[in-house]
Amino acid sequence: MIEVERILRVDHAGEFGAINIYRSQLFVARYLYKDIVPKLEEMLGHEKKHFNTFDRILKSRNIRHCYALYFWAFGGITLGVLTALAGRKAIWVCTDSIESTVLHHLDWQLDFLSQHDTEAYDAVMSIKADEEEHQDFGQTHGSKSFVYKPIFWVVRQSTEFAIWLSTKL
Ligand SMILES: [Fe+2]
Ligand SMILES: [Fe+2]
Numbered sequence: 001m002i003e004v005e006r007i008l009r010v011d012h013a014g015e016f017g018a019i020n021i022y023r024s025q026l027f028v029a030r031y032l033y034k035d036i037v038p039k040l041e042e043m044l045g046h047e048k049k050h051f052n053t054f055d056r057i058l059k060s061r062n063i064r065h066c067y068a069l070y071f072w073a074f075g076g077i078t079l080g081v082l083t084a085l086a087g088r089k090a091i092w093v094c095t096d097s098i099e100s101t102v103l104h105h106l107d108w109q110l111d112f113l114s115q116h117d118t119e120a121y122d123a124v125m126s127i128k129a130d131e132e133e134h135q136d137f138g139q140t141h142g143s144k145s146f147v148y149k150p151i152f153w154v155v156r157q158s159t160e161f162a163i164w165l166s167t168k169l
Pocket of ligand 1: 046
């Protein structure tokens with residue numbers, strides 16, 4: 001079903017983007033914020049596992065990956081580097097912003113998949129707890145200060161745009 005393929009493809013691309021964000025934040029953090037390196041590594045580990053989950057399903061069903069996959073990588077690296085250079089709190093604001101946007105999408109996906117595709121439903125369900133934990137951590141370690149509002153907003157818009165684009169490509 002076309003809608004199921006679309007969901008699997010956008011989630012696969014999203015995890016690829018997430019991997020690139022954490023990788024580039026880690027690159028900066030190894031120099032500037034060594035204390036958060038283990039946490040970022042842990043989150044990167046989750047995103048790799050999520051990516052593999054969707055990658056396996058796409059391959060087993062012969063579904064092509066998103067044409068915008070390399071745009072996600074580029075976007076991820078850009079967001080990762082810029083937020084990391086804006087400070088350690090900006091890293092967590094970025095996480096909070098992305099995950100709250102993503103979780104919103106996961107909810108309607110789960111709603112749809114529960115009626116149409118058990119395997120895809122299980123795959124999306126299997127990543128949800130990790131993403132909730134990421135958002136939670138981002139929210140508590142980020143900042144509610146107005147200084148970070150533009151970062152939160154830009155990251156949210158970029159995430160929404162990437163998701164929108166990937167449903168077209
Ligand atoms: Fe993920
Ligand atoms: Fe995540």
